[in-house]
Amino acid sequence: MNDTFSSDFLWVEKYRPHKIADTILPNDLKNTFIKFVEQGQIPNIILSGTSGIGKTTVARAMLDELNADYIFINGSLNAGIDTLRNDIAQYASSYSLKGGRKYCLLDEADFLGAHVQGALRNFMEEYSNACGFILTCNYKNKIIEPLHSRCSVIDFTYKKSDIPKLASQFLKRITYILQNENVKYNK
Secondary structure, eight states: OOTTSOTTOOHHHHTOOSSGGGSOOOHHHHHHHHHHHHHTOOOSEEEEOSTTSSHHHHHHHHHHHTTOOEEEEETTTSOSHHIIIIIIHHHHTSOOTTSSOEEEEEETGGGSOHHHHHHHHHHHHHTTTTEEEEEEESOGGGSOHHHHTTSEEEEOOOOGGGHHHHHHHHHHHHHHHHHHTTOOOOO
């Protein structure tokens, strides 16, 4: 095992891609995110799709690739108005020490109540010069319309024709991880 990581380190974090090019996605989706990175700025976006499909990984990879300052808020754990008022408002109202735009990544934003989402709408407008917002959700219908209108909505949907290619890429990635971790496996 790699000495830099303890034996209890989560592989999902250890092997999480830090560049969009390293993610496993259909080409049309991947190209959308590559364009954001090439432009050097991510618009306010809602990433929607089933659980475990890669929304948070993509958001973090874009932010890592841009070397952007960002705050991560888990909407299923921190869904209250106090999180919005204290954490997000304080963060969004200041400027990045690195220069450039900073971001607020609201993971599982569909767990935020309508009143919190309403307040978030105002924050998106008030702090638009300094801070961008990335929301992930499993159910985009649980995100209020005023947030939809302030964000580009990107659905993580896969065509049947994409599945064999993606499955092959996943197999290669899993094989690499198992070999790197010295785990015996039966292919």
